[in-house]
Amino acid sequence: MSESTTIKPLFEPTDIFNFDFPTPPLSNQSTSETSKDASTNLESELEITRDMEIRSRSERMILDSPPPPDYEEEPDFDEDELAMMELERETITLTKKTTSIQSNPFIVDKSKGKDQPEEFVSSGIFEESETDQPIASSSRLALTPPPESDLTPLPIFQNHFNTCTLPSLRAETMQGKIITFKRRNKPKPSNIQLHSKNAKVNVGDLLSVPLHKLLAEVDELKSQQEAIKLQQKYDEERRRAERASMTAIKRSTVMWVDKYRPKQFTDLLGEDRVHRDVMNWLKEWDKCVFKRVQPGKKRKLDDENFIVDPLGRPRERILLLSGPPGYGKTTLAHIVARHAGYKTLEINASDDRLAATVSTRIKNAIDAGSGLASDGKPTCVVIDEIDGASGGGDMSFIRSLLKLIQDVPARKKSNTPARPLRRPIICICNDLYASSLRPLRPFARVIRFKKPQSQILVKRLREICDRETLSADLRVLTTLVDVTSGDVRSCLNTLQFIKSKSSAVTDEAIRSSSVGMKDSGTSLQNVWNTIFIPLAAKQKRKAIGIDNGRYVDRLSFTIQASGEYDKVVQGLFEHYPNVKPLDASLGNLCKVHDWLGYYDHLSTRVSESQEWDLMGYMPYAITAWYHHLAAPANNSKPTEWPKADYEAYQARIANEEISTSLKNLVPPILRSLFSTSTLLTEFIPLIMRIISPPLKPVNANIVKAGERAILDRLVDLMIPLGLRFWQEKGENGQPMMRLEPPIDVFVHYEGKRADDIAASRFAVRQLVAQAIEAEIARRKGAGVEGDGTTGSDGFAKAYGLKGNAGLGKRTVDKAELPATDFFGRTKSINIPLLGTESPTEESVSTNLPIEPPIKKFKAIYKFNEGSSSAVRKSIKMSTLM
């Protein structure tokens, strides 16, 4: 701990150990010799310094005061530098000594001292050294190696430059000698330091390290340098290669999609089963095309086919491949066709697809191939993107294709049998349920493509990346596959795009190049969910590029993708009251409604004044809901398809029709008095009350005088208004009297009739209906006798004009007519008005034979049961009597 103890071994044992210094077998002799000299040199030098110090003792005494506060740091650092300097300067002289010191257990390794430089100072050794440490302590200390005060103080004595203004440090040896350590300024960190560093590496450390280790280090260094060189070379090569490949890409415009298109069956990605199915189907044609029987287990199936088809064709003569874009349908078709020994003729959306195409191109190709002509291979027709062949002229394409596969003769008249289809046709579509494909589906074997397994796809992408020297890790590629939802083509395109910019695939690169890539088909359900349910943490991580905790872009994008804003809003509107986070004060509800109103305003402007510019803002009005309504809990209540609005709309339309029909029945003056809205709000509800007076259901003949008046009034009212009761069978088979037009729907809310309208019973209505019929008949008669005697002339007119239509429909086997003879020939006194109507057969039999009203009444017979005219027939009175 104390300076003296540590210093003592510095001087004394050095000599001792000098002799013991074991020459390492690998070290050369000269070093050891020079080190010996150095040790003697050192001795003398030390003496000199000692003398010098003694001379300056007087100063020292003064300077024994504690060092200034900043002192603590400086010497520490100084020591460090100093040590390096010394090492550099006196490498050779010190080598031996230091080595010996190193082997001395008392002396701590230099590097260690460097590691704990503070201790040298903070322990305040230089002051404490004044107190004469007992020798014994040294022995004690010897057990625990002192951490500080190594050989470094020693070289200080050599140090005669750069004297510092700071006070020197004093130390005392074991013999009581006082040694002063002069302080120096911090050396400038110029080349010296650099040197010292080198020195440290080369020499300082070397001293403390066994030689074999050193040698190993040297070897390592060498190999490192070698490695660096190699690395540089490699980098260079790589750069060159990259440059080469870049230029290669620039030069060759080959798309990766084409470059890495599977060349053979085994290369195909995706489900093997699908590939095999396609292959099997094509192989089933072998019998027909190549006249050879497919060897294999499918024998039985083939036999069935033989029975069905004499030519040995498969039952479905057309293959329909369906699946989303980029799954490899076209590739599969071509490869399978080639493998099965066909050459392919592809017809896709770029060709014009008319019915003529079928007869010319396809038939020609097939016929030409039938003789195994051209290059000796039969033709397999691949019709790509067939679902695009819809509408107008294209529809005939599908139709003529159907004819082709159904072996329908080209011309109906001709007796020549149709030339049967002898070659396979493969159709490819994205949307299997496109309306244009409907006729084709029953005749086709449908094979659906599924998403290729992402691991396989990722593996393939990885291989391609490797080959293109594009560094990509699996995770990134997996994301890419997820984003494109397995679309191999867009995966490859994206990779190629990234490759053109950088040599590594990163998340950002994918993000920047794939945003908006897939915008097809967001279902409405999805859109509703995205607004009501925030992303789960996992999804959030997965969402590429569109979610950084910000929802606006993500949502508005989704809404835009769905396209059906009105449907989206309708669904949201109908569902939102079921949603969880509606707060108790309903505050967010009003906010939501503000946005809804805004949305409606926008959409009205768009639809009514065609301001399409505003359409761009509509998704944002919907997006704003998210902030107020989204909560994870909404997951439990899925949004249902909105139907309330449509139901209400339909009900309204139906009711509007009823009111219109009433409007067309009422006399013009009422029509002009009551506008549409007042008709609905005032007229109908009140007229319903007016026409349902509290009548007792009794026989018309025994109605009391008071009720008789009401009944008459009612009849008077209902006839001009065109209101009638009309007998009908109810759903439960009960006969019921229905009001026509059925304006009673307007007093039924939620299926219930208003309280203040008396239930209009069947019997009452029947009574009224009979009275109306009687009155109509009477008026008719009166009209025959002399116009204008009944009622006010205005209404006679009204009745004559308007009531006729109703009358004609409703006077079914009316019997209050004076003419009781059903088959009595009419005297044709009928006014033309009555003659022209009479649409129903009943009225023909009853109304036509109107005789001039005879005022004496005869018996009335009525057959009124059932509404079916099938069981009604006219019979003679005699059969009843």
Added chain:
Amino acid sequence: MSLWVDKYRPRSLDELHYHPELSSRLRSLSASGDFPHILFYGPSGAGKKTRIMATLRELYGPGVEKLRIDQRVFVTPSNRKLDVNVVQSNYHIELTPSDVGMYDRVVIQDILKEIAQTQQVDLNAKQRFKVVIINEADALTRDAQAALRRTMEKYMNNMRLILCANSTSKIIAPIRSRCLLVRVAAPTDDEMTKVLQHVAKKERFGLPASASKSILASSQGNLRKALLVFEAMKMQKPDLTGDLEVAKPDWETYCAKIADSILQEQSAQKLLDVRGKIYELLSHCIPPTVVLKTISERIVDKVDDALKPQIVHWAAYYELRMRMGSKKIFHLEAYIAKVMTIYKQFNMIGYTDDYE
């Protein structure tokens, strides 16, 4: 025999029961030979239409009462055919824009031009011009109103317009300035009682004061409605004594029910419930503005005075939005949500001054 509303409708200006000064002015206008375009406005059931018909009779004689309904076909710019029934006599024609929907401009233009370009055929006619009556003129779209402007001046020789509206506020200023504005105020209670008594007398029965009072209370200055209610009452209870039940349209009862349930509970569930009821009203073809008005009137009746101005404020606010938008249910529900919010807030903290 017809409804009292029609039966006891005054046919001529002399028969009118109230607003005698208005009648005399109309009479002098018809006599002057320089009959202007007229815009009649006033509340529903005040007698606008009756006065129009009476004026026409004054102009043309009783022939104008011979109404017929013609079906006309119009072709819209988008080549859709519209069948429209028009009420007309030899001397005039009536149009109701709500029959035509959004194509009112086409119909108005066609009919006006046709009439304007043909001279009066009937040589015996008292006037050389024909009259076009436009009912519910405030329901005309802006386009249609604009289409009227020029025709009103250009074809003044052959045609006069009579517009009939509840309020002038929805009629554009250029049209207002081309018309003589005639306001027909709703009859006072006394005037209405007089009319009711007149009807009762003609029908030869006595009308008890209590009955007439309850009729007046329920009809609120709407004489047409009062007469219908009167007739319904007479039909239900011929002797008009005892406990009289005033017939009230069902939708009004229903609206009141909605208003009550709004005040009863304020929650999202209630809102959903109310929505169903509003759909029910709308599907019964009750105009949304009427629904809004009726509900808010009922609410205003029931809430604290401090809340009343706000309820009305928001009713106006959402009615405007309803007119600007197209989905009525959105705005009706928004209004109800707003009312629920402020009502709830008021009940919880005792005040609310939230106009924004």
